[in-house]
Structure formats: structure tokens, C-alpha cells
Amino acid sequence: MLRHALAPLFEPRTLLVAADRPLPVLHSLPPALREKLVLADCAPGEAPSGPSPEVGQGRPDLALVCVAPRLLPRTLAWLAAWRPAGAIFLPHDEADPDPAASSALCRDWALAHKCALLGPNSFGVQRPHAGLNLSQHPLLARSGKVALVAQSRAIMASVMDWAEDVQIGFSTALALGDEAVLGLPQVLDYLASDPRTDSIALYVEEVGFAREFMSALRAAASVKPVVVLKAGRALDSSLADAMFDAALGRAGAVRVRYFVQLFSALKVLGYARRPRGRRIALVSNGSGPPQLALDLMGPNAPTVRAELTPPTLRALGEVLEPGVTPSNPVITYLPLTPARTKAVVDALQEDANVDGVLVLLAPDARSDIPAVATQLAELAPKARKPVITCFMGDAGMRPLRRRLDDAGTPAFRTPESAADAFGVLATHHYNQQLLLQTQPPEPPGRPPDLGQARAIVAAARAAGRRELNQDECEALLRAFDVPVRIAEPDASPPDDALAVPAAIRVETGARFGPVLRLGVGGPAGVLDVSDRGMDLPPLNAFLARQLIERSRLWRRVLSGSATPAALDALRGVLEQVSDLVTELPDVETLALDPLHVGDSALTAGGVCMVLREQAACDSPQAHGYPHMAIHPYPTRWVQARAFADGTPWVVRPIRPEDAEALQAFTRGLSERTRYMRFVSMMRELTPRMLARYTQVDYHRELALVATTQVPNPEHRGHPREIIIGLAHYLRNPDGRGAEYALVIGDDWQRRRLGFDLMSVLIEAAREQRLEYIDGLVLANNRPMLALMTRLGFVNDVDEEDPQMRRVWLDLATAGPPPA
Structure with missing residues (x-):
């Protein structure tokens, strides 16, 4: 598989350091990378000098740079000889008299040398699982599954300090700096495919070009939860802020309003359980805590109080003290025991009207609260619906919260933060439904004139x-x-x-x-x-x-x-x-x-x-709908075809509802065909891969399926649609080209289907003004290589793996595919 263009930045195999002061990177460098480390001679106040790259040494993956701004031109000239694939420019103590000029200089240099540059003035990058502290922050964060991306070094440093105190870990932590080259869209694109990252938290001040931001955000949120804290509401108009809310909803992401809510979101995003709705049942050993939580619930809030069913009320009546009329919140004033806690939570879990359970506990000298915490730590991770807890207090309750956190279920300090956390989960579920929506392949009524x-x-x-x-x-x-x-x-x-x-x-x-x-x-x-x-x-x-x-x-x-x-x-x-x-x-x-x-x-x-004051383009479809933040479903590529024997088939852009059919198509492939496509012996697509292929943002990629109708014996032979081929391209980070993939069902090969699918894909890539498309093909996949040659592709040996071929097409100079 192609290595991601930002892999040198996040997964460097070789490292060049040019800094006029000691950096934390040397304290925890992995042994394999330490062997490939090059330290430049860089005295305080001087530009780096020596060593020079050796002949045949190859370009280093990453350069980590920290020099005075006035030395930037000389540093870049020295760095040009090394040609690093990626670079991180950290802030310096010396003030920059012209930050805009420095940013422009870095951008021009990076583009000329094809370098993925982060900064200048970036916080840097931390990858805790790999022991990589490519920042100036003295401590390496704990390892975790949440990626944290910020547009502020101060916010990043604050969150890192807080996370250490509450023992939250990260898969990646970075602040972007001046974004001369790399911004939020490119980083989101990498994190969407990063196996170390399960969820993403963003601190955003300015999104830049909305289409690129929305495209990357939708692609990432389709496979991983994304939460966003947006600053600057006081500077935006009310309508602009409401538009941002609407945009995040359609992207499938979750917005939090306040800095403290980001902490709750970070904790809850690592929780494996997701609610299927917004109806919450509350359990407490007092009346005060649930009232505080209920203040954050209601028709206009992300969550509402669940209406318990009669069977649940009867079951609760058998557990609670005599004379109590059960309701939601479920409150007991008896000394709480592990058995009673389990019985109450189990009853609520069985209620069809309940989407999640919030347990709010205050210190109680009459109850064995540590034993109750142990019971919840065992029960919550296995529950079918999310169980979130709040242990109010600090001295005696903080160790209990950590016990729950360590067990894999989030515990919070206040009822408000716990309710906020449930709101994040409920909003994520709702916004994911919005993300999955596409327009029908054909207009429901008559086409517009x-x-x-x-x-x-x-x-x-x-x-x-x-x-x-x-x-x-x-x-x-x-x-x-x-x-x-x-x-x-x-x-x-x-x-x-x-x-x-x-x-x-x-x-x-x-x-x-x-x-x-x-x-x-x-x-x-x-x-x-x-x-x-x-x-x-x-x-x-x-x-x-x-x-x-x-x-x-x-x-x-x-x-x-x-x-x-x-x-x-x-x-x-x-x-x-x-x-x-x-x-x-x-x-x-x-x-x-x-x-x-x-x-x-x-x-x-x-x-x-x-x-508008200025006339827009005549055909937005042909120009990719540049006036919109979300690219519509490309109905232009819905085309009816027929094989030589008259069998009809349809080529069309893939849709989210194709997930089941695509999985059946993948399972039906022969082992050889699966291996030739995925370069592995996988028998089916993982849930994340399935979402990635079917939940497509049409600005950055296009996935075409070939479908046909076959008899369905389960429904008296009535026809059903099946997928018989898939062609796909995804824009490369350079924005100029795309990586393609093609797979044809075994029973439908040698019928020109691959040729026709790729021809449509090439036409679509040209319409999106791409300059080239390329892909990696196994050297022994002769049928695929022959097909691509017929389509006009160039076949080159891959520099990193001689068993692979880079097969590419220059869209600007190549003619149309032969008939």
C-alpha cells in the first residue's frame, strides 16, 4: 500500500535535528530512530552547518528545526541539500519582525522541495506510543487513542498539563502554528487512516477554505468520532456561528461550546459504547445531583429525561425501599450496595425507552462506595448501552473515578460534566445520521428546467x-x-x-x-x-x-x-x-x-x-459546485450500460446504503482477487473500511460501483441489485493527483467491465481538474497491468518495493481511452 504523504511527519524512519538549544526529542527517542539520527552543528544565534548528506544516503523523513527567525533563509538553504520529506519548525525565543514573510518563505521552499512542512511557530508533534516528542513541551504525553489537534500552542500546552493530571492519553498531539503548508484538512486526512487513533478532538480558531475543511472533516468523521471546540464566537455574527453549527452537524462531528467541555469530550470519546438516541435515565443516592444534571437536559438540549416503561417501574419497585414510587431519576436513600446498584442499572438497561444510564453518586458514610465503584467498573464496560458515572468530591472520590477510567468507562467529577459527556455521545449519534444522507440517484419529481x-x-x-x-x-x-x-x-x-x-x-x-x-x-x-x-x-x-x-x-x-x-x-x-x-x-x-x-x-x-454581484460559473456540476461547502451526490455519473450479451448493468457513485452489498461483494471474491486488490488475505472489510468506502465525500474522492440485477431466491426470485465491480480514487495531499483502485468480481471478469469502469473514473478525474492518477499494482498481477497499459497508463517499478509497480496516467497529456 502507498505510504501516506504525511507518514514522514508522524512516523519518521530517519530524523535530522537542527536546533540552537536542547530539545526534549532526545530524551525519549526510540532506539531504531536514534540509530538514524543526524544532529546538525547549530550554535546559539547561528544558522546550522554540517554535516552534509552523504552520497546515496537518501532524503531523511523528517527535519526538526528551531532557529532564530532572522536565520530562516540561511537555514532553508542549508536544509535544501538534505531534501527532507517532512519538516517541523518550532518557535524561537527571538521575536520575528515579519511573521507573514517567514510564513511565505517556508511555503515557497516547501512547495519547491516537496516537503510536508508543519509551522512555522508550531507546537510540534507528539506520538506517545512511539516515544516521539517532536515538540518543546518537556513531558511526553501518555499513550492513548484520542488525537488532539489545536490551532493554539497555549491551548495545547494547557490540555497536555491537564491530561497528565487526570491520566488521559493521546495517540497524537499537535498544534499547527502558522499553517504555511499543512493545515487542518491535511492533518485530518492523515488521522482518519491512522490505526493508532480512535477519535479526534479539534481546537479551531479559523477553518480557512470551507470546502477543504468540510471535505476532510466529513471523511474523518465517517470513520472516527470528531469533537470540535470553536473559538471566536464573539467576533462572528450570530448567523455565521449558526452556520458553523450546521456545517459541523452535516459533517458528522460534535461541537462543544466551552473549554471545560472539551475535557469531558476527550474522556468520553474513548468510550466504546455509543447511545442509539438521547433518552437518559439517572440513578443517584440523593436528590441534588440529578437535579444539577437535569438542568442540562430537555427538548432543546442534546439529551432528554427518559420516560420509563411500566415493567421497568415494577422492577425498580422491587429493589428500592418500601413506599417509594419509582420514577426517573431513580433515587434511593438507603445505604447503597453493589447488588442494589447492579439491579437498578440492569433494569434500566432493559428498558426500550432508555438509551443510556447516568449514575450520580455523592459521598455517603453509610454506604460502601468503593465496593459500588468496583461493581460499576465491572458492569459498565460490558453493558449494551452506555453507563457513565459521576463520583462527586475529591479526597475520597478521585481514586474511585480513576478506577472507573482504568476499567474503560468514563467517570466525572460533577453532574454537569457527566451530562455534557452524554450530550457529546448523543449529538454524535444524531450528526452521524446527517452525515450519511445523500440525494437520490434521480430527482423524486420531474428534473429541473x-x-x-x-x-x-x-x-x-x-x-x-x-x-x-x-x-x-x-x-x-x-x-x-x-x-x-x-x-x-x-x-x-x-x-x-x-x-x-x-x-x-x-x-x-x-x-x-x-x-x-x-x-x-x-x-x-x-x-x-x-x-x-x-x-x-x-x-x-x-x-x-x-x-x-x-x-x-x-x-x-x-x-x-x-x-x-x-x-x-x-x-x-x-x-x-x-x-x-x-x-x-x-x-x-x-x-x-x-x-x-x-x-x-x-x-x-x-x-x-x-x-450575486459577480456572475457564477454556468455549470456548477462541471466545476465541482465551488459555491457550496458540501459537494452534492454526482448524479452525472449514473449511467445505464449493457454487456456484449445484452445483460444490463449500471455504473453509479457509491452510496452509504451500499455497505451491505459491498461487504457481500468482498466476501464473494476469490482469495487471489482479494489479495491482488488488498495485498492481504483478508476475507471481508472491517467496519471502518466499509464506512470509508461507502461514506464518500465527493469533493476529494469518487467511488463508482457497477451493479446488476440477479434473481433473489429468498423473495420468490424477484430481482435484487448486487455489486459486481468497484473503482475508486482518492485525492493525494498535493491536490494535483489521486490514487486509484479497481476490483472486479470473479464471475464478471473478461467482459470489459474493468475497462469501462476505469474509463468513467478517468473522465471524472479530468472533470475535477486532476493532473494525474496513480496506484500500486503487484508486479505479478498481469491482467491488471495489461488493462492499465491498454488505457494508456505508464508502468514504473516502485522505488521502495520492487514487487510493486507504480502505474500512473498523466491526465493532461493522455488521450481518451481507446474504444
Whole structure:
């Protein structure tokens, strides 16, 4: 397999150190790396000098540099002879008179020498499991499964100090510095595939180009939990901050609001159990602790109090003291015992209305709290649903919390932090459902009339207008089949309309592009930008329904008054408006306000559309939808084909719901075919690999499946769809090229399927303006090498492994595949 481009930074095999002061790296360097260590001569206040690379020595994996800013040009000139694959530039005591110039110098040098450079002014990198302290922090963190990435050295140092005190470990810890070359997207891309990392925590101040950030975040969050602490809310507008919230939800990540919540998130992310919902049962040995936790729960919070079923209430009645009427929270004032604790938690675990259990315990001299902690430490890691604990206090309770932590189940100091932790888990479950959503392969109604819509926009621009008139607005809505009636000016609301009008608005932000908002109509609605009834396009039916149910309008008006037909119409309007702003990037703002909700239809009392100041691209599909933070499902590549014998098959981009079919396809491959594709004897895809292949962000990759219909004996021979081939490419970190892979089912080989799939993949790569695609193929895989040669690929011996071939295609110069 290809080594990741950032592997030299995180997994260096050779190391060059150029620093004018001692660095902690030398205190814990692994023996294998110590043998490959080169120390430069670097006196204080001087640029590095000697030694020079020996002939045939090869480029080192990593250079660790700490020199005065004024010496940066001479240091880079010296470093050029070594040509390191990666470099970390640490901060220096001497002030930099021109940080922007230093950053530009590092960027230009790194690009010229193809070096993955972190910094300048980076905290550095720690990889505790490997004994690597490539930072200036004096202590190497404990080894763990959480990766911590920050855009602040001060935040990183604080979290590291706190983590040492509470014994939390990390797989990776790094702060980015000035991000001359490497930023959040590239680091996220590496951590998504890092086997040492199970979850990722980000401290973010500025996301930069939203499409790259969202693409990398969605790819990482599809396989590992990601939690984000975003600073700068005071500087952002309310709408910009709400847009960021919506973006994180669609990325499948979790946002925390406060620094202290990040600690709770770090603890709980390492917990193997995940809730399937937000309904929490509370258990306590007093009434105070659960009340503090309940203050953080409710309809507008990530978690709610569970309504216990009658069987659970009866079971609890047999365990609790006489005369107590069981309810949630479950409170007992008797001395707590391990047996009673287990009985209560077991009963709650069996309740279908409970998604997780929160145990809140205060010190009690009458109870054997250490024995109860031991029982929970044994019970919680094996429970089907998450069990999170809070042991309030310090002197006597801190050792008990650590006992739970060591057992693999998180324990917290306060009810609020424990409730926050459950909120992180519940929000992660909800946002993962949003992440999995894609648009249907074909429009549910008639396709939009794009020609007519673009002609309307062009005519308005030709007339020198940005604001469309009423007729043009109505024509655009008709072109996209938006199911809404437009009322005559000054017309009264329909007789069956709800008393409170709604409004659907689209606004375009500089960072995340267009955002759809559902709220109350009229002036009050314009002012309210903090409503959670908003989302980024593209939407499907599920996402539109979730947007509605998150809104205040739903909670306060629609949930109790609107008919199912009206809600269906509202969902349809949101979907079609989403399509409109997806395919017409010229539209900057749109408003259906007021929007009257009747028994079965929607009537807009007003409609307004304003175009961007500068004209957008004519075909967003061909240009990758640059105006959006999330690339829509590429319906362009859904194509019906047929084999020479007339058997029909379809090529289309893969979808999350293809996971089961893809696993069946993999299991059905012969051992030779599996080995030729995966270079291993694996019999099936791991859950993480399955998610990685089916939950695709179409900005950075494309996975095409070939499918056909076969009889299904389990359903009276009715046809079912199966996958018979897979072609995939993933953008390389350089942004210019992509790594491809291809596998064809054994029963479908020698039917030109591989040729046709790769031809579509090449066409798609060209459309995304990639310069090349390449991949590694086993040297003895003659059929694959022959196919690639026929497609015009170049076959080179891999420099690192003579048993592999690097097979690549220059997309700029190669002609179309032969017929």
C-alpha cells in the first residue's frame, strides 16, 4: 500500500535535528530512530552547518528545526541539500519582525522541495506510543487513542498539563502554528487512516477554505468520532456561528461550546459504547445531583429525561425501599450496595425507552462506595448501552473515578460534566445520521428546467439588475417545481392557514456558502438567526424533515397544528429550494416570506431573490459546485450500460446504503482477487473500511460501483441489485493527483467491465481538474497491468518495493481511452 504523504511527519524512519538549544526529542527517542539520527552543528544565534548528506544516503523523513527567525533563509538553504520529506519548525525565543514573510518563505521552499512542512511557530508533534516528542513541551504525553489537534500552542500546552493530571492519553498531539503548508484538512486526512487513533478532538480558531475543511472533516468523521471546540464566537455574527453549527452537524462531528467541555469530550470519546438516541435515565443516592444534571437536559438540549416503561417501574419497585414510587431519576436513600446498584442499572438497561444510564453518586458514610465503584467498573464496560458515572468530591472520590477510567468507562467529577459527556455521545449519534444522507440517484419529481432557469438569470444580468422581479421569481420556482402557490399582492392569507406564518430564507455566507433557514415569517423572523432550523444544501427528504423538527417554529406551532399533508409540502419546498440554490450559484439570497401553512398546501405572500454581484460559473456540476461547502451526490455519473450479451448493468457513485452489498461483494471474491486488490488475505472489510468506502465525500474522492440485477431466491426470485465491480480514487495531499483502485468480481471478469469502469473514473478525474492518477499494482498481477497499459497508463517499478509497480496516467497529456 502507498505510504501516506504525511507518514514522514508522524512516523519518521530517519530524523535530522537542527536546533540552537536542547530539545526534549532526545530524551525519549526510540532506539531504531536514534540509530538514524543526524544532529546538525547549530550554535546559539547561528544558522546550522554540517554535516552534509552523504552520497546515496537518501532524503531523511523528517527535519526538526528551531532557529532564530532572522536565520530562516540561511537555514532553508542549508536544509535544501538534505531534501527532507517532512519538516517541523518550532518557535524561537527571538521575536520575528515579519511573521507573514517567514510564513511565505517556508511555503515557497516547501512547495519547491516537496516537503510536508508543519509551522512555522508550531507546537510540534507528539506520538506517545512511539516515544516521539517532536515538540518543546518537556513531558511526553501518555499513550492513548484520542488525537488532539489545536490551532493554539497555549491551548495545547494547557490540555497536555491537564491530561497528565487526570491520566488521559493521546495517540497524537499537535498544534499547527502558522499553517504555511499543512493545515487542518491535511492533518485530518492523515488521522482518519491512522490505526493508532480512535477519535479526534479539534481546537479551531479559523477553518480557512470551507470546502477543504468540510471535505476532510466529513471523511474523518465517517470513520472516527470528531469533537470540535470553536473559538471566536464573539467576533462572528450570530448567523455565521449558526452556520458553523450546521456545517459541523452535516459533517458528522460534535461541537462543544466551552473549554471545560472539551475535557469531558476527550474522556468520553474513548468510550466504546455509543447511545442509539438521547433518552437518559439517572440513578443517584440523593436528590441534588440529578437535579444539577437535569438542568442540562430537555427538548432543546442534546439529551432528554427518559420516560420509563411500566415493567421497568415494577422492577425498580422491587429493589428500592418500601413506599417509594419509582420514577426517573431513580433515587434511593438507603445505604447503597453493589447488588442494589447492579439491579437498578440492569433494569434500566432493559428498558426500550432508555438509551443510556447516568449514575450520580455523592459521598455517603453509610454506604460502601468503593465496593459500588468496583461493581460499576465491572458492569459498565460490558453493558449494551452506555453507563457513565459521576463520583462527586475529591479526597475520597478521585481514586474511585480513576478506577472507573482504568476499567474503560468514563467517570466525572460533577453532574454537569457527566451530562455534557452524554450530550457529546448523543449529538454524535444524531450528526452521524446527517452525515450519511445523500440525494437520490434521480430527482423524486420531474428534473429541473436548467436551461430556462439560467436564461432568466442571464436576462436579469443583461438588464443590469441583481434583484429579480416577481415574474422572474415565480418562473424560477416553476423551473425547479417548487410546490408553493404565490399569492396576489396584498391578498389575505388562505382561510385554512395557521395563525403564525412561516418563512423559508436562503442566505449565502463567505465561508460556508448558501444556508437554508426555516422560521417565523415577518420582521421578527428576520432578526432571529440563532434558530436551529437551518442547514446547508444539498438536502434530501430526511434532512429536510430534520431541519423542520429542529426549528422553533416546529416546537411552538407546527408540531401541534400542522397536518401531515402540510408538513409533506413544507418538506418538498425545502428540498426543491435546496436544488435551486445548488444548481443556480448566482442566487445569493432567497425569501419566501410570509409562507402561509394551510391544511394541504403552502402559499407564499411574498417572494424575493437577489443575485450575486459577480456572475457564477454556468455549470456548477462541471466545476465541482465551488459555491457550496458540501459537494452534492454526482448524479452525472449514473449511467445505464449493457454487456456484449445484452445483460444490463449500471455504473453509479457509491452510496452509504451500499455497505451491505459491498461487504457481500468482498466476501464473494476469490482469495487471489482479494489479495491482488488488498495485498492481504483478508476475507471481508472491517467496519471502518466499509464506512470509508461507502461514506464518500465527493469533493476529494469518487467511488463508482457497477451493479446488476440477479434473481433473489429468498423473495420468490424477484430481482435484487448486487455489486459486481468497484473503482475508486482518492485525492493525494498535493491536490494535483489521486490514487486509484479497481476490483472486479470473479464471475464478471473478461467482459470489459474493468475497462469501462476505469474509463468513467478517468473522465471524472479530468472533470475535477486532476493532473494525474496513480496506484500500486503487484508486479505479478498481469491482467491488471495489461488493462492499465491498454488505457494508456505508464508502468514504473516502485522505488521502495520492487514487487510493486507504480502505474500512473498523466491526465493532461493522455488521450481518451481507446474504444
